Amino acid sequence: GQQVMQIPQYQHVQEGEDFTTYCNSSTTLSNIQWYKQRPGGHPVFLIQLVKSGEVKKQKRLTFQFGEAKKNSSLHITATQTTDVGTYFCAGPFSGGSNYKLTFGKGTLLTVNP
Amino acid sequence: DGGITQSPKYLFRKEGQNVTLSCEQNLNHDAMYWYRQDPGQGLRLIYYSQIVNDFQKGDIAEGYSVSREKKESFPLTVTSAQKNPTAFYLCASSTEGAFRLTDTQYFGPGTRLTVL
Numbered sequence: 662g663q664q665v666m667q668i669p670q671y672q673h674v675q676e677g678e679d680f681t682t683y684c685n686s687s688t689t690l691s692n693i694q695w696y697k698q699r700p701g702g703h704p705v706f707l708i709q710l711v712k713s714g715e716v717k718k719q720k721r722l723t724f725q726f727g728e729a730k731k732n733s734s735l736h737i738t739a740t741q742t743t744d745v746g747t748y749f750c751a752g753p754f755s756g757g758s759n760y761k762l763t764f765g766k767g768t769l770l771t772v773n774p
Numbered sequence: 775d776g777g778i779t780q781s782p783k784y785l786f787r788k789e790g791q792n793v794t795l796s797c798e799q800n801l802n803h804d805a806m807y808w809y810r811q812d813p814g815q816g817l818r819l820i821y822y823s824q825i826v827n828d829f830q831k832g833d834i835a836e837g838y839s840v841s842r843e844k845k846e847s848f849p850l851t852v853t854s855a856q857k858n859p860t861a862f863y864l865c866a867s868s869t870e871g872a873f874r875l876t877d878t879q880y881f882g883p884g885t886r887l888t889v890l
Contacts, residue, residue, distance in 0.1 A: 683819065694878060703864055703881040704817070713819070749816060761832075762877060764816040 664753055667765035675773050680737040682768035684750035691753060693726055693733040698767070699746040740772050777801065778882035780865050785887045787859075794851045795885045797865030805869075806848040807879065810834060811862040820863075823848055852887065859889045 666685045674680050684693065692711045696704040708717055710726035710733060717724045722746075723736045737744055747767040753760035778799040787793045801804065805824050809817040819832030823842040837856025842848050852859045863886075866879040 681787070704879075704883050706878050706880065709878060724878065741792065766814065766816040 665750055665763050665765040666684075667750060667768055669768055671769045671771075672717060672768065673771045673773065676735050676742060677739050680740050680744070680770055682735050682748050682750075682770075684765055686731045686732040686733075686752055688754070689730045691730075694751045694762070695733075695735055696749045696751065696764075697746050698749065702751060736766075737770075738768070742774050744771050745770060745772050778865060778867055778880060780863075780882040780885050782785045782885060783883065785885055787887065787889050789889055792851055792853050792856045793859075793887065794849050795863055795865075795887070797850065798846055799848075799865075799867045799880075799882075800846060801867055801869075801880065802845075803867035803869055803880070804845070805867060805877070806842070807866045807868070808832075808838070808840065808848070809851045809864045809866065811852055811864060811884075817864065820850065859887060862886050 664685045664687050668683050672680055692709055694709045695707040697707055708724050710717060710724055713730050714728045715726040721738045725734045733750055735748055747769045749764050750769040751762050751764045754763050781796050807822040808820040810820055811817055818834050820834055820838050821829055821832050821840045823829040826842055826845050829840050829842050837853055839851045839853060840848060862884050863883045865882040866875045868879045
């Protein structure tokens with residue numbers, strides 16, 4: 662079925678190290694979204710990528726949408742303890758008359774201070 | 775201060791009892807959603823509603839029911855027919871209308887339901 666796969670499932674880093682999570686779709690997406698969920702919290706929208714090959718930055722976070730619009734990545738430079746949480750990607754898949762936003766299972770990032 | 779509220783944050787129920795989780799938003803969003811989250815899992819869609827008095831089943835609707843009598847409110851009832859109800863339940867709303875191509879979602883704080 663239509664799905665979004667994320668790897669790795671878990672990532673533990675030392676503070677200051679870089680981190681990357683990857684998202685792969687079974688089909689071409691019109692856009693990809695990224696959300697962050699802090700431990701015990703709720704998902705918060707980070708960004709949406711729409712164009713093929715698009716790259717967007719938010720401070721230490723760099724988001725990329727693949728040329729074929731089937732994959733995406735989130736890279737964090739020099740992680741901090743505030744980056745701890747689960748990062749989800751999500752994409753709209755056709756579900757009849759509308760689209761369903763399908764979430765990946767997420768990558769849990771832990772940072773050792 | 776606009777947002778989505780869910781109450782209570784933690785809820786305990788005995789097996790076989792129905793329980794209703796509340797979700798209220800004052801963002802003036804038309805579309806609202808209920809997701810279930812289990813440890814190590816992504817978000818799975820239970821029900822969604824595009825407008826008042828209309829709602830649609832998501833991927834895992836069995837054992838759940840909803841109503842949408844007001845734009846601001848979208849309560850979820852977990853019935854005794856739900857075989858494994860213990861989970862984290864998240865309510866969300868969106869500006870674009872249910873699942874338009876650029877729809878982004880705003881989540882409430884969630885309710886953690888434990889069935890004993």
